[in-house]
Amino acid sequence: MSTDRELDTLLAEASGVRDAELPELPAEFLAALRTGADEPASVLAARQLADDARRARGRRRPSRKVLVRAGAGVLAVAAAWTTAVVVDTQGAERSPEAIPAPPSAEPTELPIDPAGGLTLLAAGAVTFPYSVDPEPEGLTPYLTRVGGLESFGTVDPVAYRALYRSAEDLGFSFSIASRDPRIPRPGVFEASPYTAEEIDERGATSVGGRPADFVRATFDEPDCRYAPSTPTQEEEPEEVCSTAYAELFWQRDDGQWVAMYGQGDRYGDETALVEVAEAIVDRPQPVQLQFELSPENWEVSGYESLSNLSLVDRADPTSLTERISVSLQERWRGERDPEDAARGMADGNPIEQVTVHGRPAALVSVPDHCADPAEGRRMWNLWAQFADGPQFLLQAPDTLTREDVLAMAEGLSYTP
Incomplete structure (x- = not known):
């Protein structure tokens, strides 16, 4: 649950949403794009998000800050695990989690397992x-x-x-x-x-x-x-x-x-x-979510104690691609089965059945829409559940191998 003034959190509600469930883009927004408006598309989209938030929230008021941010070139295609636009509002309750990637790549025969991987070390307490x-x-x-x-x-x-x-x-x-x-x-x-x-x-x-x-x-x-x-x-x-x-x-x-x-x-x-x-x-x-293992020379980027935790490569801390994040999925929002949740973010790629924390889990490799398309980068989505606890989504770049991702997931802990 987010703190004071973040729609970092309204975007979290998009986690697990299927493309078919998304509404049509507002006509006025599309018209503005097609007529070559003076404002960049990122600003137009952020303004539309702010307008939608105001209409949807009703009695919920804006904070002292309504923050509108958009990374250049990211807005057109919402990244599978990165927030492209953030509208910061008081009292928004969740921080940004996964946004489904739009269908694009051809399905692969098996989940991608890049050679090499990263060295995992014991992580300090967050x-x-x-x-x-x-x-x-x-x-x-x-x-x-x-x-x-x-x-x-x-x-x-x-x-x-x-x-x-x-x-x-x-x-x-x-x-x-x-x-x-x-x-x-x-x-x-x-x-x-x-x-x-x-x-x-x-x-x-x-x-x-x-x-x-x-x-x-x-x-x-x-x-x-x-x-x-x-x-x-x-x-x-x-x-x-x-x-x-x-x-x-x-x-x-x-x-x-x-x-x-x-x-x-x-x-x-x-x-x-x-x-x-x-x-x-x-x-x-201490915060409630903890990594037991972390790649060497990676560090904490951000967290919400009852919601999510992310790591970045110390050598490239502002990269949208070299990031590892885990986000808890709230049951009252409707997520129950890891495989069902994974299908909404599979981007047409096959889902592998694995076991994490002694429970069924779902692993899929999808294109990384934050990376240069020419690089052919991919990323991992792993849906799993803590024993007698909440479901979670672990997302990681393809610099980690399949085994790296599963080892980090097994080392995750959550303290209510």
Whole structure:
């Protein structure tokens, strides 16, 4: 479950979607493309995603940031395991997972098993570097690391985000990064979650002796978000709603910037946020998904503690191809059988029946649509399930052999 302000997460809902289930592209979007609009196709598509999200969400409001990003040349064909467009919205609940590749390549006789492979080593524990002490009573934390990818010719800074929420309380979230979150990056469009008329107070305060700015607002209509859920629950999560909202910004002694957002009766004002802000400490806490094995000289790129984890090649950390990711599949979204899920992403290629964690799993090799077509690169999709736990999707480049992929899958662990 994603933190504060990501439609990194709305795109996750596309995981496992079949081509036949996808709606027609909006007529106005196609018309704009055909008439040679002044704006690039990436911007048009991102704008359409934002419009669709607003229409679909109804009562869900945009965050202070509505981030629109598109990698050049990626937008036309959504990569099988990479997010081509990200619209960042407050309270979006999931981070980007697999997007089905469009049908393209001829089926192969057997799954591709490239020669060589990579050296796998024992992986260190993946941790989130911050904690809240004392821990907020009754709230469940969702921990996220984002950034480090290239967009518009620059590499997004790494940011750590935490969301604390319960079934009765929208709670609060905070993010820590090297830049002031109020200053937009190149190519970023920002929209406020509140209107000027909804602002109750805007002013200055302090956090641990450091100057801070705050805004407190009351929404005209309730803002609703999903309550905490688990990947194994059968029913769609209930919504939690509130009209009370507050945000707080300050720079720490180490130069890092912190953005904090609160909602509801408990955290919807600056006084409550300052109290929590002063309780943030530099103390690591583990995330729920862990790799036991990792390729040599690869490192963690990003994670969401209850949703996904990805690794990148240290020599090429912004590559869209040299990436390994695992994402949990939530039962309430309908995925039950690994082979059935794999068919939706097989791209016409044969599916191999394998065993992972003592349970049936499905492995398929498909074209890598993020790579140069002339290179003929492929990637692995492995659908499997933890024993007595959730189903997961492991995706990896063809620099890993079949045996590498299966070994990494066996070494995966999930702690509820």
